[in-house]
Amino acid sequence: MSKLLLVEDEPSVRMGLRLSLSKAGHQVLEAATASEGWEKIGSADLVILDWMLPDEPGVRLLERLRRDGRYENLPVLMLTARASEGDRVEGLTRGADDYLTKPFSTPELIARVQALLRRVGKSGRLERGALSLDLERHQAFLDGHALDLTRREFDLLAFLARHPGRVYTREELLERVWGQEFLGTARTVDQHVAQLRDKLNEDPKAPRFLETLRGVGYRFRE
Template sequence: MHDEKPILIVEDEPKLAALMRDYLTAAGYATLCVDNGLQVIPAVRAHDPRLILLDVMLPGRDGMQLCQDLRGFSAVPIIMITARVEEVDRLLGLDLGADDYICKPFSPREVVARVKAILRRGPQLLNTAPPRLVIDEAQYLATLDGIVLDLTPLELRLLNTFARSAGRVFSRDQLLDQIYSDHRVVTDRTVDSHIRNLRRKLEQACPGETPIESLYGVGYRFQLAD
């Protein structure tokens, strides 16, 4: 085997997953297969894979979101696999932190070649500084500079919305759409109250910083110092 760490195959089509597993095994790689998006982050934490083959369309959780979430705490190489061929999806996937993209239908030999090419880049992929903010939506857990933030589920969704687009200015209406999936009618003061509580908890974890900035008459912006 090339390494004890497995290649994590995330694919809900059993025949396709088995095909990739067989070719990778023949090439000397250990493999691990999961078929539901909800299994991915626990599998990564438990098995520390050396590379992930991540399907975009998955039950449980979408591959695009998973890619972004994984980049919150891991630099593991990710190859995204999709049946969508639109260029915007390819660019979106790469912008979220994917290392490569393969479109269905594909040759399993191509998958093996892409895996080898990425792993030949070596450990420099992992030489990135650990992120200050780590959000695990599946576990309802967020840490800042290693400090666990005691957040409500709504505050966690709010923080995740900010973190996905750090530096972007959000209006109150945009934030409401993100944190209330049922589109209930709430007032601007409700958003302000949640942001006030979230800001206080963030500032307790990083004294001297103001991660959430208020822009009078416009909205809010989130940014952590490097």
Template sequence: MQNHILIIDDEASIADNLIYALSMEGFTSDWSSLGVDGIEMLKHSPSKYDLVILDVGLPDTSGFEVCKQIRAFSEVPIIFLTARGEEIDRVIGLEIGGDDYVVKPFSPRELVARVKLRLRKNKPLEPIEASIFSLDEDRHTIHFKGVLLTLTTYEFGILALLIRHQERVFTREQLMERVWREHQDSIDRVIDTHIKTIRAKLKSIDKQSSPIVTHRGSGL
């Protein structure tokens, strides 16, 4: 599935460069030069956009204010663009709901790399088929199709979370927040390694069963 990016920036030259750089990596883009128009585009098609690139210094309103309004109805990832590199601006941007921060002048290739990383981190896990599992919270055990699974602490935490919330999808970061006691530097590597190991243990019991499925285009 092709990812669609919304660019909100009043500088046409920057928007053109971004649209071109993103297209070279298979992304499609829409552009708005005003914050209010960008908000309306997102409201009108909330499921269309996978990420927003948002300039802080817009002519009609602050990018920070645009972010606040977007966060009132959407959790779409937001990467700020700004000519200001002060720490306080970066902190404010992240505290109000931004996901990343790029200071002008910047390399379009670097920004595209950040877009790809952010989209990868926001890929959700599909709901798990919980009916084939037996979860015993007190004994800290999980049976899969009647067979007791030998799980590490974190493997148990991940699988138990998915079983308890079989109708919900989780990003890697959400799994990290709920299961891990300490922060990990590489969320992708840590989560993916544990999911891979869990899948292997399930397949050792039933090779045809795939209860944890990757949701391509929007999830791990």
């Protein structure tokens, strides 16, 4: 149930992978070129990146991505047609989290995707003081008591809690929690934050977890 960005120029490969990956329970965003990939990268939880693309090499996109602070923890899985050891190492050292050499089996790809998602904490637990998030169970606990959160509330809280201290604008949150196809107003974020604060017993003026940064956005307190 994560958002995967598939950057691959060959339409047939893309279609095949889209089917398998969505069957594995993921949402698949697609891009045929590096620049298209760059545009859609904002809302991805993981990137599957082909080595060769029509406009520029996948590694180049990878480099750009790693230089951008927003994506430093975004897992990237490279697909390469070359089988030589040298290339593999190069791809990895330049910042990919894993790689696969074509031809590869689809189950293998799915396995690696799962492994990477697990590694970056798309599953597992998040402990933030009195607040504890069980990502597998979609269950949040405050001081040991289970909270009754809706899907959006949980997703929003989990997203913010995953990067404590970092501020996100409403636009960023809409893109990364709601999805890039969502065209909503910024008020929507406020509404959900308010809802969360209510359920977390927070005073908006002295929040334990969800801080407002006037003129900027929200952040999870460190």
